[in-house]
Each structure stands twice: as structure tokens, then as C-alpha cells.
Amino acid sequence: MIYLDYQAxxxxxxxxxxxxxxxLDGPDSTGFANPHSPHRMGRQAAAAVEVARERVAALLPPGGRVIFTGNACEAVxxxxxxxxxxxxxxxxxxxxxxxxxRDTARALGRVTEIPVDREGLTDLATELPEDIGLVAVMSVNNEIGTVQPVAEWHHRAQEKGALFLCDAVQACGKREIAGADMIAISAHKMHGPKGIGAxxxxxxxxxxxxxxxxxxxGIRSGTLSPALCAAFGAAAELAKARMAEDAxxxxxxxxxxxxxxADWTLNGSAEARWHGNLNIRKDGLDVARLMSDCREVMFSAGSACASGSGAPSHVLRAIGLTDAQAKSSIRLGFGRYTTLAEIEEAAGLINAAAEAQGV
Structure with a gap:
């Protein structure tokens, strides 16, 4: 199988x-201890958590603290x-x-939507109301890979006396993270384990x-997993060391x-984009049939979080695509462990399956 779903x-x-x-070792080891226990085993586990915290923090701006969470959605x-x-x-x-x-904003109160252009770039000229208290703009979009001018949005928020939240899930470990008041990240999007974010x-x-x-x-309840924290820390340390090589x-x-x-249409920007994300379309393509015909290639028709909804992608609609165009789009995601041979083999299979549909 060829895995091309790195955004998921x-x-x-x-x-x-x-x-x-x-x-994760059993009763014959000291590794299973609760990091919040005061005895020696607990203190050893707590020390591992703090080492991991420092390693994750090294990927983020100075002048802040890292709070471990169960995932990035919880962090948001x-x-x-x-x-x-x-x-x-x-x-x-x-x-x-x-x-x-989006859903949390709607649950909390009145929302001002910042529009995007056809490349998925936010409009910095958007007027922010006087009562704005929080501005949230993601660093790299999970569906089309567009890289947003988050430093400028942070400045806009500061001008209004508002806080700035950056969803850096798709950016952390891949590129430098600009300043913010709060930044949400996830371990499993940077070669760490699922079940932990920050x-x-x-x-x-x-x-x-x-x-x-x-x-x-300090602000979040629940016993931390030293195993997940340590793995997150190791992934962060590796990402920092390999950032230029991976890029x-x-x-x-x-x-x-x-x-x-080359004969597919690119969704989003080619330049202001994380190049590990290739979101493309062919009008008239039956994506469900394509995925069935290319079972050995793991790719996506959109966000994994919304894959069961059946609704057209709100991201693709926001950049001006029709429902039909959005539903004829696929997302290929690749990264550190993807080989050139895998890209070439996958392209051959996908293109052949699309041609068989006559599109």
C-alpha cells in the first residue's frame, strides 16, 4: 500500500x-508509574514528562508554556x-x-467570518468589529495547504486589544511558528502518537x-501518560533537527x-502553500469510484474529521468552487517517509483510473 494521507x-x-x-513496560519495570505520584517512580515519570514538554516547547515561540491535552480539538x-x-x-x-x-466560535457567540480568495488566502483588509475579543486564523490549512499570514493577523488582533489563536496543527514541526497568544498543535500530525496534543x-x-x-x-485535569508525552517530545525533537531536510x-x-x-486543476495556491499537500480536481470525476479503483493508494477526498458528513467541503466552497467541483476533488498528502517511487506509482494508478472514467 502507498500512504498519501499525511494531512489526516x-x-x-x-x-x-x-x-x-x-x-509502557509492565510490572517488572518502573515505566508504568503515575507521573503525579510523589514517590521515586512517580518523580521519574514526571521528569520524563517535563523533558517532553521542553522538547515540544522548542518548536514554539519563546515566552510561553506548553499544556498537554488529549488532542488539538481539546487544545482549541x-x-x-x-x-x-x-x-x-x-x-x-x-x-x-x-x-x-468554527463550531466552538458559533457556540460561544457572535462570529465575524474572515473571507478568503480563490487561493485560500485570508483578506487582511477585513474590518474587525470594536467588540472583537478573539481572532483565530490557522497557520496551514488542512485541506488545501494554504499558508496564512498569521503574524499580520496577530498584529491586527493586538490593535483591537483582542487575543490571537493559531491552529498550527499542520505547520508545527514543518515550519517556524509565528507569535500568537495561544497555539494549538497535535502530536500525530508530526510523526508522534495519537491521543495527545498541546x-x-x-x-x-x-x-x-x-x-x-x-x-x-495546572489548568487541565487528568493523569498524563508519560508514554504519550515522551513520544510527543521525541517526535518534536526529531522534527526540529530534520526541518530543513524534510522540507x-x-x-x-x-x-x-x-x-x-499536470492535467489536473490545482485547488488553492501553488506558492503560498505547504507543498506536502496536493489538492486537485477533474470536473466530472466520481471520487468514490476512483478511491474504490485505487484501493492500494491511501488518499483522501477531504478532511478526515468531516469524511462521514457527505457534505461538500466548506474549505473548497469558500475558495469559490461549486459543489460539483468540490466533490470531484482529491487530496494527496506526503512527507518524510514518502518515496519518489511511491509518488510515481500512485500517480500512474490514479491517472489510469480517472482516464477509465473518461474525465
């Missing part, structure tokens, strides 16, 4: 797996709900934000807890993929 999740790095296994909710009582009520978010941001919070910003109980993370490899894959799919 990434393969676990061997280094992350090794880091995790130490803390902690940021948006946890700050709700400490800011003005108005929320502005881009038209192509992840559902965790919220970076600027120093001096206090949030209200959304999960009460032991408050083991160069992905650029090679991107250039070849663009050649192989």
Missing part, C-alpha cells in the same frame, strides 16, 4: 515509538472557552478554519479550566507530483 495523520517515527515503549476548546470570561465576546475566524474552531499559552495569559478535577496540568525532500516530491498531475 502521519506515520509514527521509529524514534517516537522507542521513546514511548519505555513507559481550552483556548477559546478558557479565555471567554477574560475578553470581549466577539470572535473572528477565517472561512476555512477547522471545525473545532496548547501553547503566552506568559501572563490565564485561562479558566474546562476540565475540572485534579488540575494536574527539501517534500519539495522534490511536490515538483514531481505536479508534473505527474
Amino acid at each position: 495523520t502521519t506515520p509514527l517515527a521509529p524514534e517516537a515509538r522507542e521513546a514511548m515503549l519505555r513507559w 476548546n481550552l483556548a477559546m472557552r478558557g479565555s471567554a470570561g477574560r475578553r470581549k465576546a466577539g470572535i473572528a475566524c477565517s472561512a476555512i478554519e477547522h471545525a473545532s474552531v 496548547l501553547w499559552v503566552r506568559d501572563g495569559l490565564e485561562l479558566d479550566p474546562q476540565v475540572t478535577g485534579g488540575l494536574q496540568e 527539501a525532500h517534500i519539495e522534490t516530491l511536490w515538483r514531481r507530483a505536479r508534473e505527474l498531475f
Whole structure:
């Protein structure tokens, strides 16, 4: 099988797996200890968590703290709900934000939508209301890979006295992260394990807890998993060390993929984009049939989080595509462990299946 769905999740790095296994050992080991226990085994587990925290923090701006969460959706909710009582009520978010941001914004109050152009770029000229308290713009879009001018949006938020939240799930470990007040990330999108994410919070910003109980993370309750934290830390450390190497490899894959799919239409920007994301379409394409005919190639018709809805992608509609065009689009995602041979073989299979449909 050929895996080309890196926006949905990434393969676990061997280094992350090794880091995790130490803390999954059974009763003959010390690795299973609760990191919140005061005895020696607990302190050893707690030390592993703190090392991981430092490694994750090294991927993020200075001047903030890392709070481990169960996933990035929880991190987004902690940021948006946890700050709700400490800011003005108005929320502005881009038209192509992840559902965790869009749905939470709608649940919390009045929302100003920041429009995007046909390339998926946000309009910095969008007027923000005076009562705006939070601006949320993602760094890299999960469906079309568009890279947003988050530094400029952070500045716009500051001008209004508002907080700025950046969903950096698709960017963290791949590119430098600009400043913000809060940043949400996820381990499994950067070759770490599923089941753990993090919220970076600027120093001096206090949030209200959304999960009460032991408050083991100071603001978040629940026993941390040393195994997941250690693996997240190892993945972060590896991503930082390999960032330039990974980016160069992905650029090679991107250039070849663009050649192989030259007669497909690209969705979104070619330049202001993370090049590990190739979202393309052929009008009239039956994507369900294509996926059935190419069972050995793992790719997507859109966001994994919304794959069961059956509705056209809100991201593709926001950039001006019709419902029919959105439903004739596919997303290919590749990265560190993808080979050039896999890209070429996958392209051959996908193009042959599309040609068999007469499109």
C-alpha cells in the first residue's frame, strides 16, 4: 500500500515509538508509574514528562508554556472557552478554519467570518468589529495547504486589544511558528502518537479550566501518560533537527507530483502553500469510484474529521468552487517517509483510473 494521507495523520517515527515503549513496560519495570505520584517512580515519570514538554516547547515561540491535552480539538476548546470570561465576546475566524474552531466560535457567540480568495488566502483588509475579543486564523490549512499570514493577523488582533489563536496543527514541526497568544498543535500530525496534543499559552495569559478535577496540568485535569508525552517530545525533537531536510525532500516530491498531475486543476495556491499537500480536481470525476479503483493508494477526498458528513467541503466552497467541483476533488498528502517511487506509482494508478472514467 502507498500512504498519501499525511494531512489526516502521519506515520509514527521509529524514534517516537522507542521513546514511548519505555513507559509502557509492565510490572517488572518502573515505566508504568503515575507521573503525579510523589514517590521515586512517580518523580521519574514526571521528569520524563517535563523533558517532553521542553522538547515540544522548542518548536514554539519563546515566552510561553506548553499544556498537554488529549488532542488539538481539546487544545482549541481550552483556548477559546478558557479565555471567554477574560475578553470581549466577539470572535473572528477565517472561512476555512477547522471545525473545532468554527463550531466552538458559533457556540460561544457572535462570529465575524474572515473571507478568503480563490487561493485560500485570508483578506487582511477585513474590518474587525470594536467588540472583537478573539481572532483565530490557522497557520496551514488542512485541506488545501494554504499558508496564512498569521503574524499580520496577530498584529491586527493586538490593535483591537483582542487575543490571537493559531491552529498550527499542520505547520508545527514543518515550519517556524509565528507569535500568537495561544497555539494549538497535535502530536500525530508530526510523526508522534495519537491521543495527545498541546496548547501553547503566552506568559501572563490565564485561562479558566474546562476540565475540572485534579488540575494536574495546572489548568487541565487528568493523569498524563508519560508514554504519550515522551513520544510527543521525541517526535518534536526529531522534527526540529530534520526541518530543513524534510522540507527539501517534500519539495522534490511536490515538483514531481505536479508534473505527474499536470492535467489536473490545482485547488488553492501553488506558492503560498505547504507543498506536502496536493489538492486537485477533474470536473466530472466520481471520487468514490476512483478511491474504490485505487484501493492500494491511501488518499483522501477531504478532511478526515468531516469524511462521514457527505457534505461538500466548506474549505473548497469558500475558495469559490461549486459543489460539483468540490466533490470531484482529491487530496494527496506526503512527507518524510514518502518515496519518489511511491509518488510515481500512485500517480500512474490514479491517472489510469480517472482516464477509465473518461474525465
